[in-house]
Amino acid sequence: MKKPLPDEFLEPIADTFQMLADPTRLAILRSLMTGEKNVGRVVEETGRSQANVSKHLKMLNSAGLVARRKEGLQVFYRLDDPLVEKLCDIVCDTLVDSARRKVNKHMAFLGKHNGD
Amino acid sequence: MKKPLPDEFLEPIADTFQMLADPTRLAILRSLMTGEKNVGRVVEETGRSQANVSKHLKMLNSAGLVARRKEGLQVFYRLDDPLVEKLCDIVCDTLVDSARRKVNKHMAFLGKHNGD
DNA sequence: TAAGAATATAACCGCTCAGTTAAATAGTCA
DNA sequence: TGACTATTTAACTGAGCGGTTATATTCTTA
Numbered sequence: 001m002k003k004p005l006p007d008e009f010l011e012p013i014a015d016t017f018q019m020l021a022d023p024t025r026l027a028i029l030r031s032l033m034t035g036e037k038n039v040g041r042v043v044e045e046t047g048r049s050q051a052n053v054s055k056h057l058k059m060l061n062s063a064g065l066v067a068r069r070k071e072g073l074q075v076f077y078r079l080d081d082p083l084v085e086k087l088c089d090i091v092c093d094t095l096v097d098s099a100r101r102k103v104n105k106h107m108a109f110l111g112k113h114n115g116d
Numbered sequence: 117m118k119k120p121l122p123d124e125f126l127e128p129i130a131d132t133f134q135m136l137a138d139p140t141r142l143a144i145l146r147s148l149m150t151g152e153k154n155v156g157r158v159v160e161e162t163g164r165s166q167a168n169v170s171k172h173l174k175m176l177n178s179a180g181l182v183a184r185r186k187e188g189l190q191v192f193y194r195l196d197d198p199l200v201e202k203l204c205d206i207v208c209d210t211l212v213d214s215a216r217r218k219v220n221k222h223m224a225f226l227g228k229h230n231g232d
Numbered sequence: 233t234a235a236g237a238a239t240a241t242a243a244c245c246g247c248t249c250a251g252t253t254a255a256a257t258a259g260t261c262a
Numbered sequence: 263t264g265a266c267t268a269t270t271t272a273a274c275t276g277a278g279c280g281g282t283t284a285t286a287t288t289c290t291t292a
Contacts, residue, residue: 004146004149004150005146005204005208007143009208009211010139010142010143010146011139012211013136013142013204013207013208013211014136014137014138014139014141014142015137016207017133017134017136017137017207018133018134018137020129020130020133020137021130021131021133021134021136021137022130022279022280023126023127023130024280024281025130026126026129026130027123027126030120030121030126033120034120038238038239039238039239039240040238040239048281049281049282049283050238050239050240051239051240051241051281051282051283051284052280052281052282054239054240054241055240055241055280055281056280057239057240058240058241070239070288070289072238072289072290073237073238073239073288073289073290074237074238074239074289075238075239075240081210082210083206083207083210086206086210087133087203087206087207088121088129090199090202090203090206091129091132091133091199091203092121092125092129094197094198094199094202095125095128095129095132138249138250140250140251154268154269155268155269155270156268156269164251165251165252165253166268166269166270167251167252167253167254167269167270167271168250168251168252170268170269170270170271171250171251171270171271172250173269174270174271186258186259186269188259188260188268189258189259189260189267189268189269190259190267190268190269191268191269191270
């Protein structure tokens with residue numbers, strides 16, 4: 001029932017993952033998860049340099065992950081792809097699960113248990 | 117209800133995405149989705165060079181995405197993280213949706229409609 | 233028009249990484 | 263042991279990318 005994904009899709013998919021494969025971009029996306037923000041605000045929240053944030057925002061925009069809106073001197077960005085939150089949710093869940101497994105294993109070693 | 121993800125998670129998450137941000141590795145993972153395979157078989161199915169596949173398999177193994185099993189001369193690899201299939205499903209769905217939207221837009225332009 | 237603020241761009245550097253080629257390792261079988 | 267097979271590893275190269283610094287652009291306001 002599940003179709004194998006065609007070769008032509010491998011590269012665009014890899015490109016999408018590539019966009020998410022950088023801590024700074026993830027920090028920017030996380031910042032935008034709580035709503036549309038101008039560049040300066042994103043700079044504040046991520047603690048990265050202005051030029052750096054601007055550069056990454058441009059990449060994210062080109063990739064179609066964030067949308068751009070200009071208003072006077074400021075430029076506002078917002079998430080523009082439902083993919084982002086879904087992916088982050090899944091990866092985060094997996095990391096949490098992984099961490100929990102490690103803890104449980106440790107507890108078992110100590111002869112203890114917690115709800116698994 | 118949704119907790120913001122902590123800074124310490126950004127890098128490991130980025131690393132995970134990085135593993136998926138390469139067409140060859142995606143091809144390898146796709147190959148392994150139909151079951152455990154030895155290196156030579158993966159080489160065949162992906163059409164990449166043997167050394168290249170071996171290198172990527174090592175990376176995927178180090179990242180915990182695939183498991184390794186040795187049997188005589190051959191080495192068998194298999195998917196070892198539920199994350200992989202989940203992520204690929206989501207990305208593929210999104211790409212399909214995106215493609216469908218484009219088609220629909222085109223149909224609308226032509227004054228036609230199909231089930232949306 | 234001049235000054236200043238918000239954002240974008242250009243140039244540069246160091247590093248990582250994908251792919252290739254060639255050699256090494258490990259296991260099988262005669 | 264020696265030939266042969268499957269896989270791994272080492273060394274190298276070229277391209278891409280993240281970050282910084284400095285400069286440019288765009289818009290507002292006085």
